[in-house]
Amino acid sequence: MKYDRYLNPDIAAVPPSGIRRFFDLASTMKDAISLGVGEPDFITPYHIRNAAINSIVDGETQYTPNRGLLSLRKEISWYLEHRYQTCYNPETEILVTVGASESIDVALRALVSPGDEVLVPEPSYVSYSPSVIFAGGKPVGVETTQETGFRLTPDKVRAAITPRTKALILPYPNNPTGGIMEKADLEALAQVVRETGIIVISDEIYSELTYGGLQHVSFASLPGMWDYTLTINGFSKSFAMTGWRVGYICGPAEIISVLNKIHQYGILCAPRQGQVAALEALRVGRERNYEDVTHMRESYDRRRRLMVDGFRSMGLECFEPLGAFYVFPSIKKTGMTSEGFCEGLLNAKKVACVPGTAFGPCGEGHIRCSYATAIDKLNIALDKMADYLATL
Amino acid sequence: MTKLDMDLLEILREDCRLPLEKLAVMTGATVTEVAEAIDNMEKERIILRYSPTINWDLTDRERVEAMIEVRVTPQRDMGFDAVAKRIYRFEEVKSVYLMSGAYDLLVLVEARTLKELAMFVSDKLSTLEMVTGTATSFVLKRYKEEGVIFDTEKSDNRLVISP
Numbered sequence: 001m002k003y004d005r006y007l008n009p010d011i012a013a014v015p016p017s018g019i020r021r022f023f024d025l026a027s028t029m030k031d032a033i034s035l036g037v038g039e040p041d042f043i044t045p046y047h048i049r050n051a052a053i054n055s056i057v058d059g060e061t062q063y064t065p066n067r068g069l070l071s072l073r074k075e076i077s078w079y080l081e082h083r084y085q086t087c088y089n090p091e092t093e094i095l096v097t098v099g100a101s102e103s104i105d106v107a108l109r110a111l112v113s114p115g116d117e118v119l120v121p122e123p124s125y126v127s128y129s130p131s132v133i134f135a136g137g138k139p140v141g142v143e144t145t146q147e148t149g150f151r152l153t154p155d156k157v158r159a160a161i162t163p164r165t166k167a168l169i170l171p172y173p174n175n176p177t178g179g180i181m182e183k184a185d186l187e188a189l190a191q192v193v194r195e196t197g198i199i200v201i202s203d204e205i206y207s208e209l210t211y212g213g214l215q216h217v218s219f220a221s222l223p224g225m226w227d228y229t230l231t232i233n234g235f236s237k238s239f240a241m242t243g244w245r246v247g248y249i250c251g252p253a254e255i256i257s258v259l260n261k262i263h264q265y266g267i268l269c270a271p272r273q274g275q276v277a278a279l280e281a282l283r284v285g286r287e288r289n290y291e292d293v294t295h296m297r298e299s300y301d302r303r304r305r306l307m308v309d310g311f312r313s314m315g316l317e318c319f320e321p322l323g324a325f326y327v328f329p330s331i332k333k334t335g336m337t338s339e340g341f342c343e344g345l346l347n348a349k350k351v352a353c354v355p356g357t358a359f360g361p362c363g364e365g366h367i368r369c370s371y372a373t374a375i376d377k378l379n380i381a382l383d384k385m386a387d388y389l390a391t392l
Numbered sequence: 393m394t395k396l397d398m399d400l401l402e403i404l405r406e407d408c409r410l411p412l413e414k415l416a417v418m419t420g421a422t423v424t425e426v427a428e429a430i431d432n433m434e435k436e437r438i439i440l441r442y443s444p445t446i447n448w449d450l451t452d453r454e455r456v457e458a459m460i461e462v463r464v465t466p467q468r469d470m471g472f473d474a475v476a477k478r479i480y481r482f483e484e485v486k487s488v489y490l491m492s493g494a495y496d497l498l499v500l501v502e503a504r505t506l507k508e509l510a511m512f513v514s515d516k517l518s519t520l521e522m523v524t525g526t527a528t529s530f531v532l533k534r535y536k537e538e539g540v541i542f543d544t545e546k547s548d549n550r551l552v553i554s555p
Binding site (some may be wrong): 017019022023026027032034036037038039041049126127158175196299302303305306352354358374375376380 | 417
């Protein structure tokens with residue numbers, strides 16, 4: 001039976017993720033070293049896992065409030081205030097969601113009316129543009145380049161704004177480039193927001209992973225920007241909790257209550273044990289000055305340096321990433337496309353990377369390599385990539 | 393101890409074959425600084441040696457290991473140190489720890505055969521005048537050592553590629 005006529009053509013027309021094809025290729029290959037993994041190589045700290053186990057044993061198996069456990073929202077509020085100088089009322093301005101992904105989805109569905117435009121920096125995380133389309137809007141790519149550290153520049157944002165522009169997605173520290181936005185960069189962007197009144201959806205999921213002594217700056221902490229910002233964060237990257245699916249979104253009460261309406265009818269609540277674990281992560285993190293987070297960040301930082309040096313030693317141009325756990329070297333000098341390079345590398349050397357084009361057309365000429373992998377494997381992968389380059 | 397020392401120890405405990413150049417890159421120090429730091433830690437006996445973690449069960453070598461709980465009479469002025477010293481000098485002994493709790497010293501012993509190990513306990517260890525009692529437990533299977541899990545089952549549950 002043909003189902004075409006049943007399916008929503010707008011959704012059917014969205015191409016599958018560019019990552020999918022490489023996943024299928026790499027999954028069949030035994031002994032491949034993958035630099036394509038977009039999640040930490042740490043497992044969730046024991047005390048966090050144990051908190052969830054105890055909660056199950058104690059029979060805490062019911063729904064939580066729609067917005068999430070109040071105790072968790074209070075900890076989130078404390079965390080954001082003390083870590084990033086942004087204040088959110090736990091009762092009305094914080095919504096706990098199923099991963100940061102659901103936050104992005106509900107934010108877009110609450111804001112976007114048919115035909116509204118949402119600015120999406122490129123290269124960036126694969127879900128933004130499809131989520132805008134699913135919400136009935138039109139994603140408008142805003143190019144970022146290596147020359148400007150993959151930062152979002154105000155002139156490019158300004159040029160992309162039309163009367164239909166509703167919001168801007170601000171994904172920093174950035175996946176896949178590792179780019180960050182420093183305070184001065186954000187201030188320049190804030191000026192555009194003041195002039196145009198667009199809403200900023202600031203996805204700060206990698207906020208704990210910044211390097212070179214640079215602290216993450218939250219967009220909502222800038223003067224006057226709180227009113228225009230929805231801040232998204234979560235536990236996946238900072239506390240190595242990807243599989244638990246707990247994230248959150250914060251913003252003005254009036255907006256959060258509409259987001260909660262979608263969340264309440266669609267999801268009801270984020271899984272209870274994930275919330276209990278998240279609560280433990282923040283509570284103990286606060287008591288121990290986030291030592292687990294620091295330990296992970298330092299470990300990533302050593303590997304980050306190793307990778308940047310490795311690519312540069314191969315003669316590849318490699319932007320120094322200052323956030324997340326990815327490097328995004330340029331393979332332009334090989335004359336190959338990103339897809340061609342990654343496929344050739346996988347077939348010839350069994351090293352899996354993700355082509356830059358999976359993150360938007362302007363990712364062409366780059367590959368994303370995650371360094372959330374053991375050092376010995378990173379070294380082997382670097383050696384193999386150098387061998388591969390020599391054969392080209 | 394400097395931050396560099398700690399960083400180096402973190403890296404070396406995972407892989408001590410990394411060349412100085414890579415260690416320098418990873419820690420953001422110069423090759424000279426790294427070499428000096430390692431040299432100092434060797435001199436101060438913070439780093440004692442660079443040895444692989446071996447899964448002997450996969451080799452042809454016959455080998456038995458035992459953990460022996462030893463109760464001793466501490467000696468005047470010397471405490472347990474003198475006894476420990478007598479014990480750790482035996483070449484069969486791989487590790488010796490002073491313990492809190494029901495016994496005093498925990499002695500890890502390695503020998504080629506069960507008989508050899510039994511002889512060690514009866515002839516060498518039990519006959520020491522300060523030793524008042526021993527309890528020997530043989531190691532049947534080793535699961536994890538120095539942070540390395542011996543089982544070959546896949547330990548990375550992550551998707552090969554994810555966004």
